[in-house]
Structure formats: C-alpha cells, structure tokens
C-alpha cells in the first residue's frame with residue numbers, strides 16, 4: 001500500500017465491466033491520483049476488453065486474488081445493486097477503501113450494514129452519486145448555500161424518456177436515485193423529507209412500475225416532487241427549484257443554457273388569520289431578470305474519482321459518503337412501502353447522521 005500522504009498514486013481495482021464500469025476504468029486511468037491495477041468481472045472477456053492490449057493492468061475473475069494484493073488500496077464496484085453488500089463488505093474486510101455505484105444497496109438494512117462495516121474498519125465508503133459532481137449541480141448547491149434562492153419553497157424534478165425496462169428493479173430504483181441524491185446534495189441539511197408518498201403504474205403489464213411519481217414533503221412546509229418514467233417518447237431532464245428570492249431551472253438537455261436563474265417570485269404581503277378576511281391578503285409578483293450562470297466544463301466522474309482520493313488521503317468523509325447513499329435508500333424503501341399502501345404518506349427512517357456532522 002502507498003503512503004497516503006506523499007502524493008504517490010493510489011492503487012485501485014474496478015469490479016464490474018458491464019455498461020458503467022468502463023467509465024470508471026477510463027477516469028481512474030486518466031487521474032494522476034490513481035493507478036489502475038486490475039479489472040474484475042465474472043466474464044473475463046469483458047474485463048479484458050475494457051483494459052485493452054499493451055498494458056500491465058490485470059484482468060481477472062478472481063476478486064480474492066485482487067483483494068490480497070498490497071498495491072490495491074481501493075476497490076470501485078460497478079456490479080448490479082443486489083451484489084453490492086457482499087462485494088463491499090468483502091473489500092472492507094480486506095482493508096480496502098470502497099467506492100460503490102448507486103444505489104448503495106438494494107435495501108436499507110444492507111446499506112446500514114455496509115456503512116457500519118466501513119466505520120468499524122476506519123475506511124472510506126463512498127457512493128458514486130455522479131450528478132453531484134457535475135458543474136451544474138455544484139453550481140446549484142452553491143446558489144442554495146449562499147442564499148441566492150432564499151428559502152426553498154418547492155422542487156419539481158422530471159426524468160422521463162423511453163427507458164430500458166430493467167429485469168430486476170422498477171423505475172423508482174432505476175431513475176429516482178439520481179434525483180434523490182441531487183436533492184440530498186443541494187438541500188440544506190440533506191435529504192430529510194417528513195414523509196414519502198409514491199404512486200406508480202404499469203400500463204403495459206411489465207410486472208413493475210414503469211411510470212412513477214414521488215411526493216416528498218420537506219420541513220418548513222416546502223414540497224419536492226419527482227416524476228420518473230420509462231415510457232415517454234420525449235426525453236425530459238428538468239429540475240425546478242423555487243425559492244423565496246429566486247427560482248432556478250436546470251434543463252440538462254439544453255447545453256446552451258443548462259441553468260437559468262429567475263429573479264422573480266411571489267410575495268404574500270399580508271395574510272389574515274380570519275378566513276372571512278382572506279380577500280384582504282395581498283399577493284404581489286416580483287418581476288426581474290433571468291440570467292444564466294457560467295459553468296465550467298469537466299467530466300463529473302473525473303471530479304468524483306478525485307473526491308475519492310481526497311477522502312482517502314485526507315481521512316475525511318467524501319461529500320457523497322455511505323451515509324448519503326443510505327439517506328437515498330431510506331427514501332426508496334419508504335417509497336416501496338407507500339406503493340404497497342396505494343400511495344399513502346409513509347415515514348422515512350431517519351437514523352442516519354446529518355450532513356453537518358460529516359462535511
């Protein structure tokens with residue numbers, strides 16, 4: 001293992017060389033902080049193909065062989081969610097820091113066990129909530145944090161397109177981790193809804209929800225809404241965050257103007273408590289400019305692997321640590337309960353530590 005403090009690259013192995021794993025491989029390879037040591041997949045040909053020729057990087061199906069290596073400091077796991085717990089805990093037991101793809105696991109109990117195991121071993125456990133490392137989401141967080149939006153009043157997120165109907169998960173587990181991890185990253189205090197109500201439909205008879213709506217009341221009377229959908233021929237990736245001072249609109253499919261800030265809003269100047277007197281309440285509309293913040297250009301995953309190295313070297317929690325992954329899981333699991341209860345509002349487990357403690 002390398003001396004964490006001397007700037008020498010850290011050794012990493014990527015497990016899972018399917019659709020997403022190759023993106024991790026490319027970014028670890030391009031990062032000065034990292035030396036790619038091995039790629040592991042049950043399908044050897046996939047691992048070999050991702051690595052390519054003319055390199056000393058090991059392609060193997062044998063995770064134990066990789067975990068036994070001294071030159072592997074960390075493991076990045078890009079296998080299906082149902083395999084995460086076993087693989088993550090094996091790597092932690094071998095003393096390796098772990099990056100795991102979203103969602104952290106396929107249930108809260110597994111996620112909790114993984115977070116505990118990392119804590120007990122004094123190792124970094126980080127979730128790849130990729131969107132949190134994009135220039136646009138970093139900017140949104142900055143605008144929320146510096147008070148530009150004022151108090152958050154509502155969030156409306158739409159993530160719909162013609163999607164692959166996944167064999168093992170419904171549309172909530174496939175797409176909503178993105179919206180939920182973004183909310184966890186940008187909302188003051190993280191993702192802490194006072195409840196979750198989920199409604200889903202399966203109009204084609206695929207055996208799972210293909211269209212889903214999540215309603216998340218937030219503390220202070222605000223409301224977040226997430227719409228995920230595999231059946232929409234039009235692709236929309238849009239999030240509106242309405243604040244008491246300004247509102248922003250993020251349209252991820254509009255590279256010319258991904259983010260717009262509206263200097264407009266509604267003020268309730270006077271509100272009577274007496275119902276009969278309600279007409280006396282005065283609503284005033286503020287009309288101001290719309291502007292587009294300048295956004296730097298870089299690949300989110302390059303930031304993400306940098307954050308992972310920084311956390312290991314600095315012995316600090318990454319901004320998307322296991323606890324963040326667990327908060328997202330808690331909402332997904334509560335949404336499942338709500339679906340079974342025909343959309344009833346259900347509570348979300350809140351035993352995870354607050355962001356203030358770990359940032």
Ligand SMILES: NC(=O)c1ccc[n+]([C@@H]2O[C@H](COP(=O)([O-])OP(=O)(O)OC[C@H]3O[C@@H](n4cnc5c(N)ncnc54)[C@H](O)[C@@H]3O)[C@@H](O)[C@H]2O)c1
Pocket residue numbers: 015016017018019020021040041042043046078079080081083087101102103128129130
């Ligand atoms: N961050 C993102 O934006 C993003 C995007 C897509 C997928 N993902 C996540 O990445 C993970 C993988 O998704 P995918 O679409 O690449 O899946 P995939 O099915 O395309 O690939 C998974 C690979 O893992 C291998 N594998 C399975 N079990 C294994 C094991 N026990 N040991 C070694 N290899 C094993 C399979 O052979 C396969 O090659 C999921 O958690 C998914 O949610 C994240």
